[in-house]
Amino acid sequence: MSDIYADKPWLKNYDEHVPPKLEYEEKTFVEKFRETVEKYPDKAAIIYMGKKITYRELDLLSNQLAAFLIKSGLKPGDMVGLHMPNIPAHYISLIGAQKAGCVSTGLSPLLTAHEMEHQINDSGVTMIITIDIMFEKIAEVAGKTSFSTVVVTEIADFLPGVKRVLGKLLKKIPTAEVKPLSGKTVIRFMDAIKGMPTERVEVKRNIDDVIFLMYTGGTTGPSKGAQITHRGYMSNRMQVLTWLDLTSEIVALSAFPLFHIAGLAFGGFCLTNGSTQIVVPNPRDSHFIIEAIKSYEPDIVVNVPTVFFELMKTPQFKQLDLSNLKWCLSAAAPFPPENIEELESVIGESRFIELYGMTETSPVTCCNPRHGKKKPASIGMPISDTEFKLVDPETGQPVETGEPGEMAIRGPQLMKGYFGQDAETAHAIRDGWMYTGDVARMDEDGYFYIVDRLKDMVNVSGFKVFTRELDDILIKHPDVETAASVGIPDPKRPGSERVAAAVVLKPGIEESEAEKEKITQYLRDNVAPYKVPKVIHFMGELPTSGVGKVLKRDLRVIMEKGLTQ
DSSP states (O other): OOOTTTTOGGGGGSOTTOOSSOOOOOOOHHHHHHHHHHHSTTSEEEEETTEEEEHHHHHHHHHHHHHHHHHTTOOTTOEEEEEOOSSHHHHHHHHHHHHTTOEEEEOOTTOOHHHHHHHHHHHTEEEEEEEGGGHHHHHHHGGGSOOOEEEEEOTTTTSOHHHHHHHHHTTOSOOOOOOOOTTSEEEEHHHHHTTOOOSOOOOOOOTTSEEEEEEEOOSSSSOEEEEEEHHHHHHHHHHHHHHTTOOTTOEEEEOOOTTSHHHHHHHHHHHTTTOEEEEOSOTTOHHHHHHHHHHHOOSEEEEOHHHHHHHHTOHHHHTSOOTTOOEEEEOSSOOOHHHHHHHHHHHOTTOEEEEEEOGGGSSEEEEOOSSSOOOTTOOBEEOTTOEEEEEOTTTOOBOOTTOOEEEEEESTTOOSEETTOHHHHHHHEETTEEEEEEEEEEOTTSOEEEEEESSOEEEETTEEEEHHHHHHHHHTSTTEEEEEEEEEEOTTSTTOEEEEEEEEEOTTOOOOHHHHHHHHHHHHTTSOGGGSOSEEEEOSSOOBOTTSOBOHHHHHHHHHHHHHO
8 A cells, every 4th residue: 555645645736836845044043033133123023002113122122131031040941931911021031031042931821820830840940921910820839839030021011101101090001919929039021121231142052952842731641841942943934934925024913822832933933034913912802903903904814713703703803994914824723614704704715724733843734725725624734844644543554545544743843852751752753753643634635634633632712621631630529439521512612612521429429500610619729711611510420441441432422412402
């Protein structure tokens, strides 16, 4: 049997401007950013609530922050935790950490105290840069973690003086109290950079050094840190810019948060391309996004599906003049085919692009073509220098066209490995191939379609919930005998899922709504909000195999049927 994947049937459907192989520069993120500043010094790098910050200004501000990091004792390779929404300080910190030779890790504001503590300790974070309205989350774990310094920004930082003062006085700009932390240095972001030299800071890093340590959910325990190298990240930058035909002239609006790999990739790729980014601090604020589109007429809009769904519910979005829009891109969760037609009725035919990526691949590996045929429900084709194969999980042999198999990926954007997790790395990366755990099929044109997941992962509006982790926490509740969680379709959010949990209570514990609320509150205290089950169903026993393994596929059917009856 010939290896259909080695024949790369997708190549015949590439856009004319996309070569199968690319020439890559041996340049780090900082080196490429310096080139961009020298080429476009007076161009707006970001636009934040009406305030434009040029590439020159961003360069000088990040030099000051880098100088502060070095003055604070940070050495090359030290870890900086970035715990902010998309605001100017986040972009400055992203660049400044790299200039100081540090590695950064995104600390999601959605993490619980337990999850935050694990990531900070596992990664060895030395300094955290946060925002006042999220400071309490850091304070909660301060006594259980070894970071030394917290730098605190606020929403009003970098806004014009009048807007900043009036916004705070009229309480249109939220603020929060920042208190001292025992044994830690706490300093305001503006005070940290004040008086710092603006001269170039560029601690030498090698192309194969780690640039980011981005955490991804663990299937058998706590989350793992994927070590993204400069080579992997910058290779993916070149692949994506080429594939999507992105030039320096574009104005982009992305609601992807920088603490997530998708936002980190898109934001960083634009910063090293000379593009202008419209900053979206709150992706749930549809009114803000609509007004930004109206004011700045972006060429491209990039969001998770749920953001597009919320926009589509708003009449003002459908009334926008989008003649300037080149395309919209969606990632991080499936976009239902039936909703694509509705969106394109507003943005224009053939202007919607869906792609696939994962933290471990820096992240993009597969995308529908920028100009060519886009297939609904498909994640597209492998991008330049990227190989895909679908294999039978049992035999490891390639499956036929149209047949489902586990998706394995090979390319220059692959991570170095999981930080401190040699066994997990060896399981995921075999003979240079990254085994994703996703089940897909390939059609005769080389387009891929995700059809299932080997691991029992639930996709909640782009956020991954690994049910094994949730099950372990559920079983620790004193009233629970055993439990298992699955994903079921979310009727309110097409393409997204709800977490549903089946619970067997211990003898003597009565099934009641009060008991459900008790378990739900327990979960609220122990996992991020998006991981808390929307449905809890009491059962006498769970469906199991002959060896006692919970049959989650059967359980999913039971849970979905129970909701429709």
